[in-house]
Amino acid sequence: MRLIIHRGAREIGGSCVELKTKNTRLLIDFGLPLVENDNKSFDLKAIIDKRIDGILISHSHLDHYGLLQYIDSNIPVYMSQGAKSLIDVSKLFLPVKIDNINAQVIGNKQPFQIGDFKITPYLVDHSAFDAFAFLIEAEGKRLFYSGDFRAHGRKAVLFKQLVDNPPKDIDCLLMEGSALGRDDAQYKTESEVEKRFIEILKERANITFLFASSQNIDRIVSAYRACLKADSIFVIDIYTAFILDKLSKVSKRIPQFNWKNIRVKFLKSHANALVKAGYRDLLFTYNKSKIDMIEINRNKNKILMLTRDNSVFPLIIKGIKGVTGARIAYSMWDGYLTEEFRKFCKSKGLNLEYIHTSGHATTEDLKTFAAALKPKHLIPIHTFDAEKYPKWFENVKILRDGEELVL
Ligand SMILES: [Zn+2]
Structure with a gap:
């Protein structure tokens, strides 16, 4: 060989x-x-x-x-x-x-x-x-x-x-x-990450944004479990709902859009991508768990919202009434965490915390x-x-x- x-x-x-x-x-x-x-x-x-x-x-x-x-x-x-x-x-x-x-x-x-x-x-x-x-x-x-x-x-x-x-x-x-x-990581295991999510959610200070990859299923599960334990709502997007849906045939234990304490925030770009790929029907399906900004604002101190550092994030921030003190659980490789993003968070009064395990x-x-x-x-x-x-x-x-x- x-x-x-x-x-x-x-x-x-x-x-x-x-x-x-x-x-x-x-x-x-x-x-x-x-x-x-x-x-x-x-x-x-x-x-x-x-x-x-x-x-x-x-x-x-x-x-x-x-x-x-x-x-x-x-x-x-x-x-x-x-x-x-x-x-x-x-x-x-x-x-x-x-x-x-x-x-x-x-x-x-x-x-x-x-x-x-x-x-x-x-x-x-x-x-x-x-x-x-x-x-x-x-x-x-x-x-x-x-x-x-x-x-x-x-x-x-x-x-x-x-x-x-x-x-x-x-x-x-x-x-x-x-x-x-x-081996200097602050959070050594996935369960420690979950534990910290629970602590933050239980403080009920404001909305918590989760920056994580939708394909990191371990992390999505940690976030979901934390929401169940802290009586909070896990807001995912259409892209994430679709991923979880696709993986349901691999494991029945992967959280789904219609499970308890999960809601779906619709983003136009994601909806368009699904329609273009011939999945228009799924939009009607996910619509049953849809959450809008009014409801997000009403319940913001018990919401964990999955998002990413892109052009959509500033718009979401704009839609939150009284965003000062909102938390960001930054839960992906810190190589993605730019100085520019840290500055943006500071300027909006967002409280950023790095919560990740390798x-x-x-x-x-x-x-x-x-x-x-x-x-x-x-x-x-x-x-x-x-x-x-x-x-x-x-x-x-x-x-x-x-x-x-x-x-
Ligand atoms: Zn890898």
């Missing part, structure tokens, strides 16, 4: 790994880069011009699947049902259009074959819903690709199961290290993971700190993007 990390050996984002045997060529993840760099070794054309027998997508974050827009629509692309649903939703609402792929749904611990490769998906705890790691076997070698994962989300039990009962005889572990050495494993959890899998080679991926791996882990082999390793 031959391994090439085309991109991701020394950066977070743009992951793309190739595995090759005599007869089969496989890609794992095919993502858009998150950082600009002088990565001259990444040659998209060279990668897609040769025959590809299959592509495995670990999860529905753009830095793992965003390049699918460039591939031949006949190539089978393997992913979880949750990832497929979220990629389908994204194409209606997001600028990256991925609508013509040959998606094949695969299941947790259900092995399947692509040419010479036997692949077993392992469901993992990550901020992307329904994320997989992969065990890949061929020519007598066993490789484990961690994908992105953590041990402190709502599915932490998956981490425990994996380290308690790890796949044996791993020749090569490709392990992410996004959060390596950065989608990625802590150094301690990565150590537990690596120790459980005991690979012959541990190869850093999806990290800016590849050169620090030997300090924390054994048997580290650092690759360069484009370098070939024969297992």
Whole structure:
């Protein structure tokens, strides 16, 4: 088995790994880069011009699947049902259009074959819903690709199961290290985030705005649970209602627009996107849970309103009577939190608080993971700190993007 990390050996984002045997060529993840760099070794054309027998997508974050827009629509692309649903939703609402792929749904611990490769998906705890790691076997070698994962989300039990009962005889572990050495987070787990939401809502000071990704289902669930416990109303938008609706076929435990304490605020752009995609009927359905600004104002001190930092937010603020002292629970990666937005909040008297926990494993959890899998080679991926791996882990082999390793 031959391994090439085309991109991701020394950066977070743009992951793309190739595995090759005599007869089969496989890609794992095919993502858009998150950082600009002088990565001259990444040659998209060279990668897609040769025959590809299959592509495995670990999860529905753009830095793992965003390049699918460039591939031949006949190539089978393997992913979880949750990832497929979220990629389908994204194409209606997001600028990256991925609508013509040959998606094949695969299941947790259900092995399947692509040419010479036997692949077993392992469901993992990550901020992307329904994320997989992969065990890949061929020519007598066993490789484990961690994908992105953590041990402190709502599915932490998956981490425990994996380290308690790890796949044996791993020749090569490709392990992410996004959060390596950065364990200074104030909120250590998803349940601590939920707890802080409850505290804020119980203060009943004013409306609380939640800045979070609608695709971070763990966070949406935390927000919803907090609203139930603090007797508050969770106001979502049409885009979020649609995502939750789509995921209902994956899990019956995902909150839905018509559940207790959930209401839907209509935004014109979202409504238009649904109509354009042929979902006009859904607008009538969601209308049953609709909430308008009058009702929001009347109940503002018991409302948690999901929103984002975009052109709509100042308009929403304008619609709130007496917005001074309103809270913002900023609950996404702080790289998005600009100085400009902080200034805007200050000028409006909004009380901004950073309440977030990472989608990625802590150094301690990565150590537990690596120790459980005991690979012959541990190869850093999806990290800016590849050169620090030997300090924390054994048997580290650092690759360069484009370098070939024969297992
Ligand atoms: Zn991710």
